[in-house]
Amino acid sequence: MGMALAYTIGLLLFAIGALGVLVRKNAIVMFLCIELMLNGANVILMGISKFKGIVEAQVVVLFIMAIAAAEAAIGMAIITAFYRRRGGVEVDKAELMRW
Amino acid sequence: MSGLVELGIMAILGLLMVLTGLALVFLKNPVHAAIAFLVNLCITAVMYLAVMSAPFVAIVQVIVYMGAVLVFVLFVIMLVNLGKGESTERFFTPRLLFSLAVVLIFVIQMLTLRGFSGEIAPIARYIHAKDIADVLFSKYVLPFELVSVLIFAAAVGAVALAKKRM
Numbered sequence: 001m002g003m004a005l006a007y008t009i010g011l012l013l014f015a016i017g018a019l020g021v022l023v024r025k026n027a028i029v030m031f032l033c034i035e036l037m038l039n040g041a042n043v044i045l046m047g048i049s050k051f052k053g054i055v056e057a058q059v060v061v062l063f064i065m066a067i068a069a070a071e072a073a074i075g076m077a078i079i080t081a082f083y084r085r086r087g088g089v090e091v092d093k094a095e096l097m098r099w
Numbered sequence: 100m101s102g103l104v105e106l107g108i109m110a111i112l113g114l115l116m117v118l119t120g121l122a123l124v125f126l127k128n129p130v131h132a133a134i135a136f137l138v139n140l141c142i143t144a145v146m147y148l149a150v151m152s153a154p155f156v157a158i159v160q161v162i163v164y165m166g167a168v169l170v171f172v173l174f175v176i177m178l179v180n181l182g183k184g185e186s187t188e189r190f191f192t193p194r195l196l197f198s199l200a201v202v203l204i205f206v207i208q209m210l211t212l213r214g215f216s217g218e219i220a221p222i223a224r225y226i227h228a229k230d231i232a233d234v235l236f237s238k239y240v241l242p243f244e245l246v247s248v249l250i251f252a253a254a255v256g257a258v259a260l261a262k263k264r265m
Binding site: 005008009012013015016017020023024026029032033035047049058061066067068069071072076077079081083089 | 102105106109110113116117120121123124129132133136139140143146147150151152153155156159160163164167168171172175176178179190194195197198199201202205206209210222226230231233234235238239242246249250252253254256257258260261
């Protein structure tokens with residue numbers, strides 16, 4: 001029961017994050033939505049650790065957090081470079097390869 | 100009995116998390132969206148502490164996500180100086196319908212995919228840093244070291260990307 005609840009919460013968070021990535025135009029908010037998806041995966045892993053008794057899941061959660069931090073550094077650098085070139089962070093300003 | 104209380108707390112916290120997630124997606128101002136995400140991360144940390152009995156991961160969540168990543172994102176929002184009113188964001192377009200369809204199909208797939216075979220008794224004790232370290236520094240030493248290389252590469256890459264001329 002608890003595992004199913006954790007699974008549902010994590011799945012909903014992941015789905016909301018995916019919806020945000022698909023709907024939003026602002027690159028920073030899209031980045032935050034990607035972080036929300038990672039957070040949903042973390043919730044499911046913590047549920048596994050608690051309700052299945054697997055400590056390894058928490059180790060994986062720590063790895064995901066480290067990778068999310070590295071991704072934040074790279075993503076923010078890309079967004080500032082994009083802003084400097086295009087004068088805005090809306091992703092529809094990148095139209096070089098648009099059909 | 101305590102299991103039922105735990106489930107109730109978890110359901111309430113999960114509801115709050117979903118609401119703040121929706122606020123993150125549908126608030127127009129990026130600063131408000133970032134604050135909504137901050138609240139979401141805070142509630143997640145509370146859930147780790149209260150329900151999942153994992154104080155160490157809860158504290159790491161607060162330090163890494165709320166302390167580092169969110170502050171970083173807010174700094175970048177401040178740097179790129181998003182003006183008021185010039186946003187071209189419009190939510191209620193055919194794109195929203197399409198995205199909702201995609202996400203709904205994903206959710207239905209994942210809900211039908213799951214199979215929780217058997218009930219295993221949840222662990223009752225707290226998982227402290229020592230328990231995690233026992234696993235992390237014995238079985239996962241190589242991935243741990245590789246993560247340090249990854250973070251170093253990310254730092255160098257961020258500096259190279261943010262340099263003046265590209």
